[in-house]
């Protein structure tokens with residue numbers, strides 16, 4: 425407390441901050457003296473606290489127009505901006521049905537055979553690529569096309585992703601088992617899904633969450649995250665304020 429008062433006194437007497445900028449947030453005293461206490465508190469000091477990632481699950485099917493649109497206009501752009509605060513899980517199955525036939529699962533899809541092919545290819549891509557920074561661009565690329573077997577090839581070229589492991593998975597019991605797991609995950613949803621895209625945020629699905637995700641996923645993710653917001657979140661807020669002001 426003594427040091428604190430002393431520093432304030434020094435600052436008052438000197439009338440200026442006597443430390444170089446790189447030291448301004450090195451202690452509370454210096455921050456106060458240099459009149460940047462609030463700024464340090466909002467940035468440097470809080471960045472260190474580890475907030476939990478926003479758990480984002482998307483239940484979808486490869487050829488549904490609303491799913492494709494959601495991935496294209498909401499999920500992928502949001503991922504590129506604030507992917508660092510998200511833990512994304514993609515479940516390509518949606519409104520499909522499955523039944524066992526011998527030692528394999530047979531799938532029936534809402535948009536026909538092509539959609540089942542797409543779901544399986546995407547499931548295999550997720551399995552093969554493993555990390556979200558490889559998965560997300562690949563699924564986004566595939567969802568831009570209506571022809572899964574062609575897009576898996578062109579996307580693998582475009583994004584320098586080896587095609588063989590994905591096709592091997594696709595043509596094997598590995599893929600069949602993985603798609604069955606996607607079915608089980610989808611069927612375990614509580615409440616059960618009624619449509620796709622179906623969003624689960626931090627373990628919760630509500631109509632409101634789904635609507636907000638479809639309207640402005642970036643805002644939803646930013647608002648949900650409890651840690652220091654990445655700059656892409658703040659940029660949105662500044663823009664919104666700007667709009668509100670110019671509307672007056």
Ligand SMILES: *[C@@H]1O[C@H](CO)[C@@H](O)[C@H](O)[C@H]1NC(C)=O
Pocket residue numbers: 477511512513
């Ligand atoms: C992301 O979610 C998966 C699946 O729920 C979980 O296993 C994993 O631990 C999570 N990762 C992080 C970094 O939170």
Ligand SMILES: *[C@@H]1O[C@H](CO)[C@@H](O)[C@H](O)[C@H]1NC(C)=O
Pocket residue numbers: 591594595
């Ligand atoms: C995998 O399946 C595709 C599509 O059905 C087929 O064209 C291809 O020949 C198969 N590849 C292998 C290695 O079996």
